[in-house]
Amino acid sequence: MAVHHQEFTVATRGQGMVEITETCAAAVRRSGLRTGVLTVFCRHTSCSLVVMENADPTARRDLEAWLNRLVPEDDPRFAHTLEGGDDMPGHIKMALTRTSESIPFAGGRLQLGTWQGIFLWEHRRAPHTRTIAIMAIGE
Amino acid sequence: MAVHHQEFTVATRGQGMVEITETCAAAVRRSGLRTGVLTVFCRHTSCSLVVMENADPTARRDLEAWLNRLVPEDDPRFAHTLEGGDDMPGHIKMALTRTSESIPFAGGRLQLGTWQGIFLWEHRRAPHTRTIAIMAIGE
């Protein structure tokens, strides 16, 4: 049994999902571990994680558009507006999705389903550099 | 310290929750481990996991009905419709709930609260066979 800690950054281009599946899979390979769990942790509160369909890009676009309708920007009821009208909606969208995911691996490979990809979901309008902490625990 | 990987399938009967608590508890017992964490991972993007009240079935029915009102099917704004009007709502409902859960166990027993059960939540109208990957890590 061993544990391997890694960290990487993702450059986002404003609102939208950036696939990080291959970076996570590479972290498992680099760990040298065969069987265990990869913890993926987003170190921010206005972007988040989601494990989503990675075949048809329209599925992600529909999901983003739906969430934008549910949580409109520039809502006059928000008090936390110092960073702009997209900041508080970003926190809400983060809270509705995920900060951490725990993904089993076996034979040195993440046990994702056929259509699953791991995505960092940027909720701010401006590009950001985001940091993801990952930890592989296993044998 | 050791790690035990298992996988099981769940036959769903269309939209609704299927309790998988006992299958998860049995996986811990089969692992022979006493203290650690059970990772439960749903390998799909149109069904999901939730840890929910398992005493009164009306609580789950109310939750399902509420989410169906929040994410109506056949929304003409969706572009990802090839698999039918319940497919994109299924992805959205999945994104709003959980793909992975990490549940501590001690004394060989999952540390669930009195009223908590683990559920696979099918979001598609048709029955499906779903795969859950689980990993017990502990000692």
Next chain:
Amino acid sequence: MAVHHQEFTVATRGQGMVEITETCAAAVRRSGLRTGVLTVFCRHTSCSLVVMENADPTARRDLEAWLNRLVPEDDPRFAHTLEGGDDMPGHIKMALTRTSESIPFAGGRLQLGTWQGIFLWEHRRAPHTRTIAIMAIGE
């Protein structure tokens, strides 16, 4: 490699978030482990966890107010009302946020981002005593 199991209670004062970051950090210190993952698990179905901005309290207040608007209490469509009009909304809010979080630690410190705090989110109107199970796995 080792595993350390702990449990603690949180006294809530009705609806709202209670920060538990320091309690979680102390659990890592007490474990004596340097590198690994802390699993935080909420043993209830009408309160939940969220990793949220912990600098400006208005961000949390905006998030709470937004979720209260999304899931209004005393909805006549709910059948599960025995415990009052805030019970079923509490289950829904729980399902939309998190029951478990997996947080990496390194150098004996949780790898939270600068603005991240871990919160127990009480969804019931009355004060409750809530139990959180935590498990540190690492070396």
